[in-house]
Amino acid sequence: MSLYKNINDMPQPRDLMITIDHKSNSVLLPIYGSMVPFNVTTIRTVLGNQNTIRIIFNVPGTPLNPHDSNSLKNQDAIYLKEVSFRTKDSRHSSQVVQSFKTLKRQVMSRESERAERTSLVTQEKLKIASNKSKPLRLSNLWIRPPFSGRKKIPGTLEAHANGFRYSTTNERVDVLFANIKHAFVQPAEKEMTTLLHFHLHNHIMVGTKKTKDVQFYVHVMDVVQSLGGGRRSSAYDPDEIDEEQRERDRKNKINMEFNHFANRVNDMWQLPQFASLNLEFDQPLRELGFHGVPYKTSVFIIPTSSCLVELIETPFLVVSLSEIEIVNLERVGFGQKNFDMAIIFKDFKKDVLRVDSVPTSSLEGIKEWLDTIDIKYYESKLNLNWRQILKTITDDPQSFIDDGGWEFLNLDGSDSESGGSEESDKGYEPSDVEVESESEDEASESGSMVESEDEEEEDSEKESEEEKGKTWDELEREATNADREHGVEFDSEEERKRRKMKAFGKSRPGTSGGGGSSSMKNMPPSKRSKHRNSEKSWIIMDDEDLLDWDPDGVAGDESGS
Numbered sequence: 001m002s003l004y005k006n007i008n009d010m011p012q013p014r015d016l017m018i019t020i021d022h023k024s025n026s027v028l029l030p031i032y033g034s035m036v037p038f039n040v041t042t043i044r045t046v047l048g049n050q051n052t053i054r055i056i057f058n059v060p061g062t063p064l065n066p067h068d069s070n071s072l073k074n075q076d077a078i079y080l081k082e083v084s085f086r087t088k089d090s091r092h093s094s095q096v097v098q099s100f101k102t103l104k105r106q107v108m109s110r111e112s113e114r115a116e117r118t119s120l121v122t123q124e125k126l127k128i129a130s131n132k133s134k135p136l137r138l139s140n141l142w143i144r145p146p147f148s149g150r151k152k153i154p155g156t157l158e159a160h161a162n163g164f165r166y167s168t169t170n171e172r173v174d175v176l177f178a179n180i181k182h183a184f185v186q187p188a189e190k191e192m193t194t195l196l197h198f199h200l201h202n203h204i205m206v207g208t209k210k211t212k213d214v215q216f217y218v219h220v221m222d223v224v225q226s227l228g229g230g231r232r233s234s235a236y237d238p239d240e241i242d243e244e245q246r247e248r249d250r251k252n253k254i255n256m257e258f259n260h261f262a263n264r265v266n267d268m269w270q271l272p273q274f275a276s277l278n279l280e281f282d283q284p285l286r287e288l289g290f291h292g293v294p295y296k297t298s299v300f301i302i303p304t305s306s307c308l309v310e311l312i313e314t315p316f317l318v319v320s321l322s323e324i325e326i327v328n329l330e331r332v333g334f335g336q337k338n339f340d341m342a343i344i345f346k347d348f349k350k351d352v353l354r355v356d357s358v359p360t361s362s363l364e365g366i367k368e369w370l371d372t373i374d375i376k377y378y379e380s381k382l383n384l385n386w387r388q389i390l391k392t393i394t395d396d397p398q399s400f401i402d403d404g405g406w407e408f409l410n411l412d413g414s415d416s417e418s419g420g421s422e423e424s425d426k427g428y429e430p431s432d433v434e435v436e437s438e439s440e441d442e443a444s445e446s447g448s449m450v451e452s453e454d455e456e457e458e459d460s461e462k463e464s465e466e467e468k469g470k471t472w473d474e475l476e477r478e479a480t481n482a483d484r485e486h487g488v489e490f491d492s493e494e495e496r497k498r499r500k501m502k503a504f505g506k507s508r509p510g511t512s513g514g515g516g517s518s519s520m521k522n523m524p525p526s527k528r529s530k531h532r533n534s535e536k537s538w539i540i541m542d543d544e545d546l547l548d549w550d551p552d553g554v555a556g557d558e559s560g561s
Helices: 069-073 090-118 238-269 272-277 360-372 386-395 397-402 405-409 411-427 431-468 472-485 493-507 516-522 525-537 543-548 551-560
Strands: 019-021 026-031 034-039 043-048 052-057 082-086 136-144 155-159 163-167 172-176 180-186 193-206 209-219 290-292 299-303 307-310 317-320 324-330 338-345 353-359 377-379
Touching: 019 090, 026 082, 043 090, 052 090, 090 193, 136 238, 155 238, 172 193, 180 238, 180 307, 180 317, 193 238, 238 272, 290 353, 290 360, 324 360, 324 405, 338 360, 338 386, 353 360, 386 397
Parallel strands: 324 377
Antiparallel strands: 019 026, 026 034, 043 052, 052 082, 136 155, 136 209, 155 163, 163 172, 180 193, 193 209, 290 299, 299 307, 307 317, 324 338, 338 353
16 A cells, blocks of 8 residues: 655655654654655554654564465565654654554554444435425434534434434434434433334444434533532512422423424324334333343333333433343342343343342232233342353254253242152052052061150150159269359359358357347247257258267257257
């Protein structure tokens, strides 16, 4: 590819310096006193610092640039890999790097646009309506996707003989009736925009972008409001009330204009020449909507009579109900706050559309909606690997049909079938097995009788041991272990004996210093014996205490009493 027809077309700089030529998409490098042009596509990158400019070329045969047909023909060719230049002007170095990046970005965008345009389907030309017929028109509309450029300008949408034309002062785009697959009109209710949306059969170019969805909209109220610089507003401020009323009136007016435009176009589409297109503006049914995440953010998805759409956030979601094979509701279970919805299309080559994080409160409404439009749905507790499932189906579709089709997703049916098979297996038993089972039952009954007798003997032995009771040593040992488990600190043996003797001495009547003698004297004779018996009943001594106890002193006390 020649960049210049002759040497006179090349720019002639005053000094031998690196030059970027935007007209011919070339970079001129000073080599041995001459300016040598290189196409910008042959250069991979340009790096620069204060003193050096480094230019790296695309070399065929490297991992980033494999061989193409031209390089294979000229295998003996020698390629320039890298060139470095020194400069005294640091500003010139940065200017060269920035100019190269800008030029390469423009060239790459033009190349990609050219490649996309080559893949577009050729369409008929728009037939402009005559001035006498006064085509239908909506003014001050914005378009999505927007035209390229920083400055956004509103335009006008007109309905002509065989399609729509949207035009601004600099750009225009045509949408033919024959290319429209679905048309929607969505008035502003809880949103801030009223819109017309067209989902197309084939892609078109909107500016430099290739798209199948074109939308024309208008804001019914100001998106940005000033919060400072004014006095504080009140709910009872008459100016605020008037402003809110004006916004409501403006919203109602815009909604009426869009609905009137859609109704007039619907009347046009009823003409015989457009009957085969089967076109009509559809309006979303907001009461059936639900929240979900089809792409990256949570949006409000609304069904229509023929589609499932989301037309506010980009990228848009438009799913034709006639193209849906089944819907699988995944992660459905008790205690789950949300679930996922997998939409499988009739064309198994298309990827499964997933709508994640749908609130569980919308589950019953979605089921009822799927029942009304006659779309089969299944439920599962886990997410499935649909790419592998569809690959298995496409590899062997006959076995998929023989195995029952989508019934492998019906977990309730499989559970009931397995339960019925178990019951049927239990209900059928051969005759010889019955005889064996009867003998086994008799042996088991005899064995159970022997076991029951053994158990009764063991129970009787345990009851006899319990009737004998425990000795004092065993009771004291259990009490000591219990105290240790509770962390009670034990005194020494001598202190324990001394404390018992002291308590025993105080409990005896007639001992010095005891309060028991005075209390006994004041008691009537009928109660003294009871009191003495109660005092004696709680004094318990083991064998070791009896050995240490002085019987003479006790005998003397008893003789004195």
